[in-house]
Amino acid sequence: MFCATVDYHFKLFHMPYIKWFKEQGWEVHVAASGSLPLSGVDHKFDLPIERSPFHLNNRKAYKQLKSIIDQNNYQMIHCHTPMGGIIARLAARSAQKQGTKVIYTAHGFHFCKGAPMINWLVYYPIELTMARYTDCLITINEEDYQLAAQRFKAKQVKHVHGVGINTNRFKPIDEYRKKERKKSFGYDPDDFLLFYAAEFNKNKNQQFLINCLAMIKEDIPNAKLLLAGEGKLLDSCRELAAKLDVTHMVNFLGFRDDLDQLLPMCDAAVASSLREGLPVNIMEAMACGLPVVAVDNRGHRELVKDNINGWVLEPGNKEVFAEKVKTLYQSKIICDNLGKSARELINKYTIPEVSKELEVVYSRFMLEASYGPQNKYNRAHI
Numbered sequence: 001m002f003c004a005t006v007d008y009h010f011k012l013f014h015m016p017y018i019k020w021f022k023e024q025g026w027e028v029h030v031a032a033s034g035s036l037p038l039s040g041v042d043h044k045f046d047l048p049i050e051r052s053p054f055h056l057n058n059r060k061a062y063k064q065l066k067s068i069i070d071q072n073n074y075q076m077i078h079c080h081t082p083m084g085g086i087i088a089r090l091a092a093r094s095a096q097k098q099g100t101k102v103i104y105t106a107h108g109f110h111f112c113k114g115a116p117m118i119n120w121l122v123y124y125p126i127e128l129t130m131a132r133y134t135d136c137l138i139t140i141n142e143e144d145y146q147l148a149a150q151r152f153k154a155k156q157v158k159h160v161h162g163v164g165i166n167t168n169r170f171k172p173i174d175e176y177r178k179k180e181r182k183k184s185f186g187y188d189p190d191d192f193l194l195f196y197a198a199e200f201n202k203n204k205n206q207q208f209l210i211n212c213l214a215m216i217k218e219d220i221p222n223a224k225l226l227l228a229g230e231g232k233l234l235d236s237c238r239e240l241a242a243k244l245d246v247t248h249m250v251n252f253l254g255f256r257d258d259l260d261q262l263l264p265m266c267d268a269a270v271a272s273s274l275r276e277g278l279p280v281n282i283m284e285a286m287a288c289g290l291p292v293v294a295v296d297n298r299g300h301r302e303l304v305k306d307n308i309n310g311w312v313l314e315p316g317n318k319e320v321f322a323e324k325v326k327t328l329y330q331s332k333i334i335c336d337n338l339g340k341s342a343r344e345l346i347n348k349y350t351i352p353e354v355s356k357e358l359e360v361v362y363s364r365f366m367l368e369a370s371y372g373p374q375n376k377y378n379r380a381h382i
Helices: 008-013 015-023 057-072 082-091 093-097 117-133 142-151 175-184 206-216 234-243 259-265 280-287 298-303 318-330 332-349 351-371
Strands: 002-006 029-033 043-046 076-080 101-106 136-139 157-159 192-197 223-228 250-254 268-271 292-295 310-313
Touching (some): 015 351, 057 093, 076 351, 136 351
Parallel strands (some): 029 043, 268 292
């Protein structure tokens, strides 16, 4: 079984690994909130999981999931996302005693260097406790790995390079096609396009980028900031753009499922989030050969190396951030060289490479499921 808070998480990140299990002859179930169809899944359970740990629906979700787990005799459960991971590990305690192996991937702990104290007070004790019910704890960045390996009592702690990027889908295009694609999306071929895809919330911090854009509007009048995504702070960002007189330079794209078409035509990726685990939006941009200007956090530090594929800059320093964007605009050589390095650095984060890392984890438990003393079934479940 795969479990997460919302089913779209699997649609975005885990379908290659579900497919891999099917190819090995395993039966695959999914449990999460939502009714999104997922191809290749044998059975899907819609649970009332909520993101907030204090929501009463999570008690219902726990009871339902425990019943599902007890009835299906899963030999492996891989859970994702904070609440999906908490509820699944609690619900699987009895099954774990009978031999079910429980894997949890932390896609970026909410507690980290520089995180608010409330995050440490709420989430750290929970993860510390839940680690006891975890056969393998997978982290996707080095900072989380070091913390988990030193402090948590999971049976194993592994570092895997993210969820895997499809570099056949996300890839660079030449200058001619870049200009033609800009025109096809309604831009001038010489517009300088900056891209950021993220939910509009406090953590993603799009207001910072809009403020930076206002600082360079005289120096780069043909700059365009493309902001893909939705969220509760979208309207306030529109208001800020109007207040700073950059509405004509900011394109609010809404939800998009064509990022593989948008990213290659852009000139640089920008990232303003205050906390990240290992951001897929940056990895996709790097795969498309874009240099990156990013606010400093553990996920950005993992991916962006100063003067190699971009820069990681002090949070809140709009002046320096704006200057780096101007550097990319003023020097095509620097822009191209950083972008080329970005494409090279992304190689270890591709789906084939991440698959190899996950297969090492899965294979050990698959062998135990097939030949271990707890195996009583002819057909394995996950």
